[in-house]
Amino acid sequence: MVQSYPAVRTVANDLSNLTAMDKKQWEVNLTRGVTYRHGSNWHEDNVKNMKELLKDFKSKDVRIIIANFNQTVATHMFCNAAKEQIYGPRYQWIMLGYASESAWWNEKTDCSMQELIRAINGTLQTRIPNISMDDSDDRPNHVWDYIEHFSTLKTNYFDAYAYDTVWSLVHMYRSGILLNQTNIKTIVNNIDFIGATGKVRYLNGRRIGEILVEQYVACRMMNDDSCQIPCYENDNDCNLTVVKVFLAKNSAANDDLPSLYKLHSIMWHGSAPPRDRTNQTIVFEHIYPSVFISITICSGIGLIISISLFVFNIHFRLHRYIRMSSPLLNNIILGGCMLAYISTILMGINSSLFPNTAFTDMLMNIICA
Incomplete structure (x- = not known):
């Protein structure tokens, strides 16, 4: 039995004090994890955990x-998202993509393929490209030869990175011999060349490379086996295609922010x-002065009649007919x-009927109290 604990991180527009509230923007970063155990014996527990999370x-x-999360968890997560209706114009899923170009959503789940496609449609993913998308002319000839033969080789997804790693070791060896350097960290940080996966540089022992942002888009299968975008909600022959939308490449200096290049427009479910986040707007509402005057006049008439009857009832309280009633x-x-008449008049009074002064605030506090 293998256990995996993929983390699901969310940016939530929740107004409760969950983890750390930004009181100025009313936004909470909410982090949740889901436990997933591989095997048919754990299927019901996995479904229960995912439903509770969603x-x-x-x-x-x-x-x-x-x-x-991995591809297996992703398929079942989107299946439950389809059942819970957590997709469409109100939601946006963003995944850390996989080092694979296979159709991972074909794995067997409790949902139909069309339900999965509708849930995955519009999802963004980030991943490293298996080979550089930059057509730079500064590459050495041996790199161009490798790129030309790359598509014809039965390669692993990371073969081009292994190729550049070998050349990184060559540059390390050359730097250590020619420049007489012994600090490995300094030698690695000074590596800078254009390889099969783009510009090869390192910062604090980590590779600086290209990041590709892609989007899963539902398309309609045509007779010529092409996939035409878009595919609508009521279509039953939808498939998924991957559209490259952005490419992030690092700038000349290691410490500079990466540059973002637009490849295609993002498809949004809505406009x-x-x-x-949920925007909260405080709006002060009050009744129109004409309505307030009309209600006040009617309530005043009723108040005068009530006072008159009250005085009449007290004045003639010893009268035989009054005593019998x-x-x-x-x-x-x-x-x-x-x-009741007095409260009707007081309830209609609001701050818009008076000038904006300190006396008005005090008067309104007395009335509301």
Whole structure:
């Protein structure tokens, strides 16, 4: 039994105090993990864990999901996302891509292929290209020869990186002999040449290279085996194609930010990217002055009538007919009517009826209290 614990990282627009709230922007970075165990015996537990995770995202209004999991987990995750309706114009999935160009979504799940395609459609992924996409003329001839034969060879995805690693060792050896350097870290950081995978440089022992941003787009299969974009929700012959949208390459200096080159436009489910947070707008509402005046006049008339009847009831309380009509109960009813009319007038009073002064604030606090 193999256990894997892929982390699912999300950027959430949640307003509760989950991990670390940016009170100024009302945005929370929410990190969640899901436990996935390989094997048919763990299928129900895996489905339960994924559903709980996705329901947690929905309850916290997560819109943009940055996920890091293997291809098996990805297929089942998108299957559950299709069932929970966590896809479409309100959501954007972003994955750390795989070093493979195979159709990983063909793995068997509880969903149909069309359900999976609808859920994966529009997903962005980042990965390193298996060979450089830069057509630079500064490459040595031996690199051009390798690139020309690369497509005809049965290669592993990282063969071009292994090729550049060998040449990196050659540059290290040359630098150590010719420049008489003994600090390996300095020698590695000084490596700078154009190889099969682009410009080969290192920073603190890490390779600096190109990053490719791709998008899975649903397309409709045609009779000539081509895939035409787009494929709509009600189509039943959809497939997935991978569209390269951005290429990130490092600048001349190692410490500079990478440059982003646009290759194709991103396909959004709606007219624009989904919102990454819930915008809250405070709007003060009040009734129109004409409505307030009308209600005040009607309430005033009712208040005058109630006061008149109350005074009449007290003044003639010893009269035989008044005594027979339960004067105490009548007074209680009239008192309630007067309070109701007064509250109607007070409830209609708002700050827009007065000038904006400190006295107005104090008066409104007294009325609202």
